[in-house]
Amino acid sequence: MTKFSHPSLGDVARRLAFGAALSTGLLMLGLTQAQAAKTTLNLGMTVEPTGLDPTIAAPVAIGQVTWQNIFEGLVAIDESGKIVPQLAKSWEISPDGLTYTFRLQTGVKFHDGQVFDSAAAKFTLDRARGGDSVNPQKRFFASIASIDAPDAETLVLHLSSPTGSLLYWLGWPSSVMVGPKSSANDKTTPVGTGPFKFSAWAKGDHVDLVKNPDYWNKSVDVKLEKVTFRFISDPQAEAAALKAGDVDAFPEFAAPELMNSFDGDARLTTKIGNTELKVVAGMNNTRKPFDDKRVRQALMMALDRKTIIEGAWSGLGTAIGSHYTPNDPGYKDLTDVLPYDAAKAKALLAKAGYPNGFTFTIKTPQMAYAPRSAQVMQAMFADIGVTMNIEPTEFPAKWVQDVFTGRDYDMTIVAHAEPMDIDIYSRDPYYFNYKNPAFNELIKKIQLTADVSEQNKFYGEAQSILAEDVPALFLFVMPKLGVWDKKLKGLWENEPIPSNVLTNVSWED
């Protein structure tokens, strides 16, 4: 083992000497740069990504660094959640919904010089849907039966069944276009077509991106020359870094209880936007007594969502009545289907055969919102005679093993980060163990049509079923707590998909 301390010491010494020589030069550079408008950005994130390839791993932090900055998709999702053209400039869907013909942009190159054309697009999608694919959203591509590239600008997808969400899914970080020659190394040195190029990754500290001078999309004016993503996991340290000016922006500040501490700060501004993070307390729908709908409904009515949001997230957050957020298309406010009413809840529980309540255990991950929500819920359940024990469960490792895969739990609480994922209640197996053929039918219908208003109607019906059935206790949507320098313009205030899109970010003079 000692072997490794020796080269490192030498390394350090060399770096020291190098650094001393360099620092004088950097100092002078810094002085001249201070005159012009700022073109660098230090952006803080709570979680460091695990690898930089969003097509082979699920953590949202990967997309939050790379999506729309390094990597782009055939289509993109804009700040309002709409699907917009990107590397595909247009597309046509056959009337039977089984053939998608994309017209691709021309003159697009990857950062290493590879050409982006229909062959690269075909390669990307084949890699994502192939036998040894490790794409975290492989199911997105399940209906693609074959892919044609008749010429360099045309990509044709043949589907086995109509898939109404396919275009939306193609806008996700896990569907971005990768280069045939570079994809194997994207985890450590990502190569995309985006407005920024990967520069360096000091593991455990920061990732540097620099402007891509050859960016294909001349209609956007990218102002930033250099962006540093800094990873700070401790909320106090995040606040300190913001106040000391070490980071210019924290688009997703981790501690709602510290948001007030920025009030009156001359330099910083706070923005409270929306996200897709749905905090829900899932129940094991095949385990007694949660297999009885009346019990689940009683538990839902025992909860005052407003107080939970107050206790867990300093009152910042929006109550929800099903697994759907106000920014999703076709949203219905269903928080009054089973409104807070402890007396009614107690009566319903008695009807279900539990006049004296019962005892169960909630497995809570360590993320701040979970234990805090659970403590408030515990007090509210006690009011209707139900005893809830709280069992901390390490996330992700133990939670995934016990709750998600093992489905050995009564109740749990977790924030679902994936946008538009109401279909999880139709998946089998899934940790809720919820089985409702009528609901599954609706989810199928959504995919069978490409008509948006038709889809929204079905989404509405699906929400109503969940609000009535409560396979999980629907609590609240997390806010996006943004803190950044007042002079910084162009950061997204809302988050229809977890991201930090920097294309239009600039400093005011």
Add this chain to the structure above:
Amino acid sequence: MPTGGPKPPAVEVHEAGTIGHGHAMIVLLTRRIFGLILTLLAVSLLIFAVMALLPGDPAAITLGTSATPETLAALRHEMGLDQPLIIRYGQWLAGALTGDLGKSYTYGVPVAGLIVERLAVTLPLAILAILLSVLIAVPLGVAAAARRGGFFDIVAALFSQMGIAVPGFWVGLLLVLLFATSLGWMPAGGFPGWGSGMWPALKSLVLPAVALALPQAAVLTRVTRSAVLDTLHEDFARTATAKGLSRSRVLWGHVVPNALVPVLTILGLQFTFLVAGAVLIENVFTLPGLGRLAYQALSQRDIIVLQDVVLFFAGLVIVVNFLVDLSYLAIDPRLRAGGAR
């Protein structure tokens, strides 16, 4: 003997000339090195067993909640997790012996490089903290012992009480509040890398080094004080005083060098603690050190990184203890004769 630290190994005093000192030393060293290798092997098996028992599947963590069974199987195969445990242990050990510690699941880069990168933060930080701690503790401890109940003794008592009672990470938070948030003299955390220059890099280590050093210095002050007090009452010290040597010559020339054994023991322990145990401070200052690497690897079940880092820590403790033992021999000539238990 001083009472502050552990006693040096029992000594068999040989008549001069029965065994050559050099030969005895070689026997002693060989035995120690052999023991060291056996310990490392046992530790590696223990580490691997614990990692195998740890709940959580790295593939499931990587692929998240939408993964299909086929993608999970594909990734487990890619990670080599579908192989039997005994083969994985053998591969790890064989790799480690040839300097190949494997590739991190999460970062996708060789672990050896990761450890070296992190050492470029952790080692300078530990050395800075140890230096600071010695610079504070040894003079203060000696001054306190020199005049019991005097001004320095009271200062030392106060300092060590507070230093032990107050946790280092809290001191760190206060330092950040004062020097980074209010005064803006120092960065609030993070590490710019040695490539950004000597001063920016060092600057980011100053506050964490102080936060790390204060509790260590508190302990060291106590140890120094009691070691010096004990030695002051030994016969040779009284003799030196009786012979008419000045107080300061007795103290610095005779007492302090003889009081160093327990101080060194504590220093050795503290150094390994500073390298392996600075996780909290590294989190407060968001420093990319070894402790934080281990912590992140644990939460991501990056088992390869975790078992390598833990083995590194274990190896470090074992090797530093070995070196401390050797340094007893250097300080105390009595231990050199014979030496074997």
